[in-house]
Amino acid sequence: MVTELNEVTIRTATPQDAASIAQVHIASWRGAYAGIVPDDYLASLDHDQREAAWTQNLASSGADILLAEADGRALGFASLGPARDEDAESGDLEVYAIYLDPEAWGRGVARDLMRTMLGKVPPRTPVSLWVLKDNERAQHFYRRHGFAPDGVERRDDIGGRDLTQVRFRRTV
Template sequence: MTSTVRPGVPADAEAVETVRITSWKTAYRGILASDLLDGLTVTEERVRWWTEAIGTGEVSVRVAETSGEVHGFCSYGASRDADIPGAEIYAIYLLPARFSTGMGGRLMAEALDDLRDRGEREVGLWVLEDNARARRFYERCGFEPTGRRNLWRDEVPEVHYRLALTKVSPAGAR
């Protein structure tokens, strides 16, 4: 089946949140507490947040879909860290059945192209330190660790990665 990547719209909010929750339950198993993951559900509050964030442009989103069904997304925008310039990839998640299919690379490439078109020169992201799969993916896309560290929710170590945006997409991103 062929998938397409397109800009997200407010009507994608519930599908985006469903992908996020489903992905977390698999990707973060063994990294985050099982009771936290097992308790995750799609809520009206989060769907409303996505609807507003996408609708107002507060967050840019690219979605990957197959036969009209959203199977993954990438969200991005201005850096949320005052001391880190440029743009930031906020999240990139796929349904577990789409892991390692190339869909994530296509989403990342589209997001990076959009950021380049907006004149951004660099982009960063935060990733849970123990998320080896995601770290390998980001490194294949050309991101490099910066040495910055943080604690997500004051308890889980995360590390920062950075990528200089050039005119050409990184080799691993497509």
């Protein structure tokens, strides 16, 4: 359990961080999506599979992946890259992920990750992200950072449940 955080460092993640990122990713999914995504799906998330995916992603994705850590422990990560939506214009960016270990929620780590990531975005560059419609905590966080729903939604099957995702955009 994280009781007190010493100085949090945010740095570019490397393939050697894959195991730590996988651990945070699974813990965050289980905390953030409980009651939204089926419990049996959340329980089935496999660390080794997630680590292998992150090893590959960190080595070849072309995304900018940041890791937040304190006291040698990964607390969260975020990734940013070219927007993947059909209606995206050249140069548009997308936040692919921002996840935090639930034990670090409410301690400013996600805010610092988001600010650091957005600090890399060129002026007047649109940035989008997708969030589950039922994830009100995340939507509140994104609104605080200048994102707003743009009216585009998509349906995804996650763990056998048909869920709606909402696209948020930020233009400055």
